[in-house]
Structure formats: C-alpha cells, structure tokens
Amino acid sequence: ALSDKLQRVFDQLGRKGKLNEQDVDRALREVRLALLEADVNFRVVRSFLDKVRGRAVGVEVLQSLTPTQQVVKIVHEELMALLGEAGRLATAPSPPTAIMLLGLQGSGKTTTAAKLALHLRKQGQRPLLVAADPYRPAAVTQLEMLGRQLDIPVFARPGVAPAALCRDAVAEARSAGQTHVIFDTAGRLHIDEQLMAEVAEIRQRTNPSEILLVADAMTGQDAVKVAEEFQQRVGITGLVLTKLDGDARGGAALSMRDVTGVPIKLIGVGERPDALELFHPDRLTSRILG
Amino acid sequence: LLPRSEITDDLWGELEETLIAADVGVDTTERLLERLRARHAAGEFGTGKELSRGLQEELAGLLRPPDGREPLLPSDLTVVLTVGVNGVGKTTTVAKLGHHWSRSGRRVLLAAGDTFRAAGTEQLAIWADRVGLPCVAAQRGGDPGAIVFDAIAAARARGFDVVVVDTAGRLHTKTNLMEELRKIRRIVDRQGVVGRVILVLDAATGQNAVVQARSFASAIGTDAIVVTKLDGTARGGMVFSVVRELGAPVCFVGTGEKVGDLAEFDSEAFVAALFA
Ligand SMILES: Nc1nc2c(ncn2[C@@H]2O[C@H](COP(=O)(O)OP(=O)(O)OP(=O)(O)O)[C@@H](O)[C@H]2O)c(=O)[nH]1
Numbered sequence: 001a002l003s004d005k006l007q008r009v010f011d012q013l014g015r016k017g018k019l020n021e022q023d024v025d026r027a028l029r030e031v032r033l034a035l036l037e038a039d040v041n042f043r044v045v046r047s048f049l050d051k052v053r054g055r056a057v058g059v060e061v062l063q064s065l066t067p068t069q070q071v072v073k074i075v076h077e078e079l080m081a082l083l084g085e086a087g088r089l090a091t092a093p094s095p096p097t098a099i100m101l102l103g104l105q106g107s108g109k110t111t112t113a114a115k116l117a118l119h120l121r122k123q124g125q126r127p128l129l130v131a132a133d134p135y136r137p138a139a140v141t142q143l144e145m146l147g148r149q150l151d152i153p154v155f156a157r158p159g160v161a162p163a164a165l166c167r168d169a170v171a172e173a174r175s176a177g178q179t180h181v182i183f184d185t186a187g188r189l190h191i192d193e194q195l196m197a198e199v200a201e202i203r204q205r206t207n208p209s210e211i212l213l214v215a216d217a218m219t220g221q222d223a224v225k226v227a228e229e230f231q232q233r234v235g236i237t238g239l240v241l242t243k244l245d246g247d248a249r250g251g252a253a254l255s256m257r258d259v260t261g262v263p264i265k266l267i268g269v270g271e272r273p274d275a276l277e278l279f280h281p282d283r284l285t286s287r288i289l290g
Numbered sequence: 291l292l293p294r295s296e297i298t299d300d301l302w303g304e305l306e307e308t309l310i311a312a313d314v315g316v317d318t319t320e321r322l323l324e325r326l327r328a329r330h331a332a333g334e335f336g337t338g339k340e341l342s343r344g345l346q347e348e349l350a351g352l353l354r355p356p357d358g359r360e361p362l363l364p365s366d367l368t369v370v371l372t373v374g375v376n377g378v379g380k381t382t383t384v385a386k387l388g389h390h391w392s393r394s395g396r397r398v399l400l401a402a403g404d405t406f407r408a409a410g411t412e413q414l415a416i417w418a419d420r421v422g423l424p425c426v427a428a429q430r431g432g433d434p435g436a437i438v439f440d441a442i443a444a445a446r447a448r449g450f451d452v453v454v455v456d457t458a459g460r461l462h463t464k465t466n467l468m469e470e471l472r473k474i475r476r477i478v479d480r481q482g483v484v485g486r487v488i489l490v491l492d493a494a495t496g497q498n499a500v501v502q503a504r505s506f507a508s509a510i511g512t513d514a515i516v517v518t519k520l521d522g523t524a525r526g527g528m529v530f531s532v533v534r535e536l537g538a539p540v541c542f543v544g545t546g547e548k549v550g551d552l553a554e555f556d557s558e559a560f561v562a563a564l565f566a
C-alpha cells in the first residue's frame with residue numbers, strides 16, 4: 001500500500017523531525033507512481049502533486065515525528081477534496097425530468113439506464129425508458145427485455161431518428177404522467193462529428209435536467225480527452241462510473257472529475273438491475289491509492 | 291514529436307510522457323527508457339531522431355510473437371473461444387472474425403455462447419444473418435457449455451472447419467464466472483478438436499488490462515489478442531505489458547463498428563501511431 005512505500009522512503013532517510021524538501025520530493029515520487037498505476041491521467045497527477053507538495057513542505061511534515069502519516073493524510077484529504085461530494089440527481093421544475101445517458105461504446109449505458117429506472121421506481125417515481133440507439137444490433141431489444149424484466153415501460157420507435165424520438169418520448173411521458181424520462185443513447189466516439197452532433201441535438205430538443213457521462217472504471221489515460229470532448233460538445237452534469245465491482249483502481253474517475261469539474265453521481269457495481277450505488281468519495285479514494 | 295538533432299533531457303521527458311499518455315504503464319516505460327539510456331551511453335543514437343527510432347524498434351520488438359508458434363487457425367476443425375470483460379467488443383469481434391475467415395475460404399459456424407445478458411444471443415444472431423453465416427443459439431438462461439457442445443457436433447456433421455464462440459462478458463474477479471469459462475474450455479478439449487482462446491481487450495483500458503489478461507490466461511490460456519476500438523483516441527499501450535507477460539501476440543485490431551472494421555495486426559504501424 002502507499003503508506004508502506006512512503007514509510008520505507010522515510011525510514012531510509014532516518015532523520016525524523018528534520019526533513020528537507022528533497023526528502024518530501026522522494027516521497028512524492030512514490031505518490032506519483034501509485035496514482036499513475038491507478039490510471040490517473042499524468043497531467044492530473046502533476047497538478048495534484050503540485051497541490052500536495054505545497055502542503056507537504058510545510059512544518060506539519062518536515063518537523064513531524066511521523067512524516068509518513070502526515071503525507072498520507074494530506075494525499076488522502078486532497079484526493080477527497082478533488083473527488084468532491086456525491087452529486088444528487090436534479091429534477092425538472094415540472095415533470096417529466098429528462099435524464100440523458102451518453103458515453104463511449106460498451107461503457108454500460110443501457111444497463112445503467114435500467115438500473116437508474118429501477119432506482120427511481122423504488123423511490124416512488126414513475127420512469128419511462130427510451131431506446132434511443134437505432135444502430136447497435138438488438139440494442140432496442142436489450143432495453144425492452146430489461147424493461148419487461150423490471151416492469152418498466154420502454155419507449156421505442158423503429159425508424160425514428162434519436163432526437164425526434166426523445167422529444168416524442170417526453171411528450172408521451174408528460175401526457176401519461178410519468179415523472180422521469182431516461183434516454184439510453186448509442187455508444188459513440190467523442191471524435192465522431194456526426195454522432196456528437198446527434199447528442200447535442202437531443203439535448204437541444206429535450207433540455208434534460210441531467211446529462212450523465214457513463215464511463216468504464218477501467219479506462220486509462222484517454223479518460224481526460226473523452227470527458228473534455230463530451231463536456232465541450234454537449235455539456236455534462238454528472239459522471240457515472242461503471243464496473244467498479246472489478247479490480248480496476250478507477251483513477252479515470254479522478255481525471256474526469258478534475259478536468260470537467262462535474263460531480264460523480266452514481267456508480268455501477270454489477271450486471272444486475274439493483275447494482276447501482278451512490279458514490280462515496282472516501283471509498284474511491286482508498287481504492288485509487290491502493 | 292519533432293525529430294530533434296540533440297538528445298536533451300527534455301527529449302527523454304517527452305518520450306516518457308508519450309509512453310505514459312499511451313497507457314504503456316510506468317514499469318514498462320521505465321524499463322524501456324533504461325535500456326535506451328544504456329544503449330545511448332554505449333555510443334548509440336547520435337540524434338534525437340535516432341533515439342526515437344531506437345525506442346520504436348524496442349517497442350515493436352516487444353510485440354513480436356515468439357518463434358515456432360502454431361498457426362492461429364490450423365487446417366483441422368478449430369474452435370475459437372472469444373473471451374474478455376464486459377463491453378470490450380467480443381460479440382462484434384466474433385462477427386468480424388467469422389466474416390474475415392469465411393471470406394478467406396474457411397467454412398465458419400458461429401456460436402452464440404452468451405446466454406446471460408439481455409439480447410446477448412439476438413445481437414449475434416443479427417450479425418450472423420447480415421454476414422450470411424450460420425449461428426448456433428439457444429434460449430436465454432441456457433448452459434453456454436451445451437451451446438459449444440452442440441456447435442462442435444454441428445460442425446462435424448456439416449463440415450464446418452472453424453467455430454467462433456461468443457461468450458458472455460465477465461469480470462475476471464468473479465470466481466464463479468471464471469469457473470464457468472474453465473468448464474467451457476474443458477468441453478472443447480474433451481471433444482478432441484483444436485481449441486484456441488482469443489482475449490479481447492478495449493484499447494482505452496488502463497493498467498487493469500494486464501490484470502485481466504493474467505487472469506484469463508491462467509484460467510483457460512490465451513492464444514491471441516484482439517485490441518478493439520483503436521479508431522478512438524486511446525493508443526492501447528497496455529498491450530506491450532500484456533503481450534510480454536502472456537507470450538501471446540495481437541492477431542487483429544478492431545477499427546470501428548462495421549463488420550469490415552477488422553485489420554490484421556501490424557506492429558510497426560501500431561507503434562508508429564503512438565508517436566503520431
Ligand atoms: N460487472 C459489471 N458489468 C457491467 C456494469 N455495467 C454494465 N455492465 C456490463 O457491461 C456490458 C456493456 O453494457 P451495456 O449496457 O450494453 O453498455 P452500453 O454502453 O449500452 O454499450 P453500447 O450501447 O454498445 O455503447 C454488459 O455486459 C453489461 O452487463 C457494472 O457495473 N458491472
């Protein structure tokens with residue numbers, strides 16, 4: 001663990017209570033390694049370490065008899081501060097509240113849409129799922145099967161383009177008295193002009209209260225480019241991190257949160273519809289630090 | 291990366307950044323740069339351009355498959371198990387591989403071994419229909435081992451010589467799901483056919499790709515790797531550590547969502563793309 005590695009660095013220095021800045025830099029190199037191995041983006045690591053260094057070269061570390069504890073405490077606090085509080089889901093001024101899920105191919109959007117619908121229904125809401133992926137073979141079938149399994153209605157219109165379909169779904173939900181409309185969109189690359197324009201158009205036509213970027217917890221350095229591009233092109237209001245039931249350290253979460261400033265709202269912890277949790281910054285911090 | 295004339299500290303830093311940014315990982319990056327520094331100290335590399343070329347040669351070397359490997363598809367009946375974690379592109383890759391091999395003259399049968407996920411079978415059935423390949427399938431919730439067994443029987447009876455099996459996505463941390471995969475592998479082995487395992491990795495995956503590869507390889511072995519979604523901005527640098535550890539080469543890469551978006555792996559082009 002990081003604290004063991006740091007302990008070794010400070011033990012080798014052997015002079016507690018009289019550390020200098022170079023000693024702190026040696027310790028910070030271990031932190032850098034831990035964060036890079038956890039897939040935090042290298043630029044995010046650099047700016048994060050600058051912040052940590054600013055505190056770590058203060059007397060609290062240099063004159064401490066337990067410098068390891070002090071550095072670990074600072075790193076932990078700064079990571080928690082960066083990750084921020086769990087974001088809550090916004091609600092529209094008048095129903096239905098539209099929530100758009102978007103992200104790269106295979107990140108877990110369709111599964112998350114079903115999970116989110118179940119979560120809302122358990123809270124007494126009346127969600128409508130919208131099958132807005134006309135491209136992937138059996139994508140609509142996948143969402144319809146999930147909807148049947150959970151007894152949640154699914155709005156699907158073969159041959160209707162996603163933006164028009166989502167707008168029609170909102171109108172349908174309004175007249176049927178549904179409280180939430182969840183758009184499951186097709187996976188897309190952030191560099192695909194046409195598909196990025198598509199989600200920008202869905203947003204324009206339906207004015208969602210939430211635009212959630214669904215990202216795979218095992219994503220590496222590329223997470224920054226993806227998050228920045230979706231942020232710039234469409235605007236996102238929240239992050240969803242999926243497949244956290246695996247053993248990926250999840251550093252991508254830190255990177256995406258750092259570059260977009262957008263809160264992490266939900267985490268996926270399994271394939272079943274009930275495997276959705278609220279995000280806990282302390283748990284993710286410990287996981288990233290390994 | 292501009293071809294500098296002088297080898298400066300800045301250049302070493304830039305090379306390190308390029309590798310880290312491409313998900314090559316700290317450990318592999320440090321080893322590569324140490325080797326380069328040793329070569330440089332021994333008098334190699336007069337210019338930055340030569341240094342950069344030296345690095346690219348080392349990288350390409352890491353991807354070279356060991357000699358004397360058996361072909362991925364021998365001429366006998368071969369069953370290819372396509373495995374990997376959730377969402378990496380297995381089902382799409384099964385369709386692409388089936389189509390590719392069929393066009394090169396093999397008699398291909400697909401097997402829809404994902405009986406767990408909603409529409410797991412339907413998704414492959416649609417692909418099979420689009421590319422004109424037969425596909426063995428069963429009801430959702432069925433035993434994937436039974437599908438593989440039936441597909442092998444059908445292949446023997448009807449003269450197919452390649453069976454490409456799609457399996458359900460599974461995180462390598464799930465012991466019961468890895469055991470299910472071992473059971474599927476045993477069924478293939480007991481049939482006395484050639485069994486091959488293709489591990490599918492998403493190019494955007496970070497260091498967890500190495501853990502995934504290790505787990506799948508130790509459970510059922512891995513004969514080749516397919517890296518998908520290289521049409522994105524991720525460079526797939528974790529593949530160097532994976533190939534080095536598993537001794538299995540990358541055979542194909544996925545470059546898009548259409549059935550033709552599959553390319554034979556070109557290690558030099560792959561390495562060049564890291565520096566593009
Ligand atoms: N273990 C685990 N698997 C998940 C989680 N979320 C999604 N999955 C799985 O990840 C795979 C991909 O999920 P999908 O919901 O189809 O992903 P998607 O983003 O809709 O994919 P595209 O529509 O093709 O872009 C499926 O096998 C899901 O069961 C999670 O939190 N944990």
Ligand SMILES: Nc1nc2c(ncn2[C@@H]2O[C@H](COP(=O)(O)OP(=O)(O)OP(=O)(O)O)[C@@H](O)[C@H]2O)c(=O)[nH]1
Nearest residue numbers: 105106376377378379380381382459519544545546
């Ligand atoms: N851009 C791009 N997308 C790809 C590529 N390969 C697959 N995809 C997409 O990735 C998503 C997931 O692909 P699947 O084939 O369903 O992945 P899978 O591994 O079978 O998923 P599970 O069975 O749920 O674990 C789909 O939207 C595919 O179209 C690729 O090479 N490039």
Ligand SMILES: [Mg+2]
Nearest residue numbers: 109110133139
């Ligand atoms: Mg989907």
Ligand SMILES: [Mg+2]
Nearest residue numbers: 380381404459
């Ligand atoms: Mg699949």
